[in-house]
Amino acid sequence: MTETEPTPSKIAFQKLSASDDRSQFDCGNLELNEYLKKYARQNQDLSLGITYTAKREHEQTILGFYTLSSGQILFQDVPKELTKRLPRYPLPIARIGRLARDLSTKGTGMGELLLMDAFQRVLNVSEAMGIYGIEVVAKDAGAKRFYERYGFQELLDDPLHLFLSLKAIRNAFVSP
């Protein structure tokens, strides 16, 4: 508890750009590494999802990334009376696709910061786009436990398919 601890450098989140060096990134999962290296830009150019990166301010190393896209929920065999009461139907949602941090950041809470940045971005557009929830498909039981800490809940009969309401997120972000 010294009085002048150096302030840790801040983290900056940015849209993935063509000049980003993606070759060094390693989250421990080959498929996610490959996605960042080969497909993230392509998906972005085709409007299939936007990838955001985390870097320390004034540095170039990618410490983590996630992909955001939009989607919609349709109900099967649900009476019209019910869907008519909804503000919009099909219901628009936001989707967090791949989310991963570089192994070098292990234990520093980088995964959490990436998730919060995704939440913040969705919050910013949620009203204009009528988004009420965020979806994520967890890769495995470990990833699922990570998401559940922040309130994500599994869908009936579909245990890796998780949702979180935007109301809970909004309440967390407005609290002082």
Next chain:
Amino acid sequence: MTTLEQSKKEEKLDLLLTTESKQRLQQAATLAGLDLSAFALAAALEKADALLTEQDTRVLSRKQAEQFLSLLDTQEPTEALLNATKRYRSSTND
């Protein structure tokens, strides 16, 4: 969603195919009353639309729909979420 492109066609797509494939496409195109390239384009666009819709649309059963709607009413953030938003604020420059 699939409409034959009305606007000006400025792009070209070359593809190699076997004689057998081409004959089959030609037969089907004749049946549909279209020339071969109009038929191939319409069929490919239909497939593309189906895939694009599928990747952004999630279909829920009735039970899942009820659960999903009640889940969207959750107001209360978890302790971890509350703490995480605070840490996010101090780790970034907004």
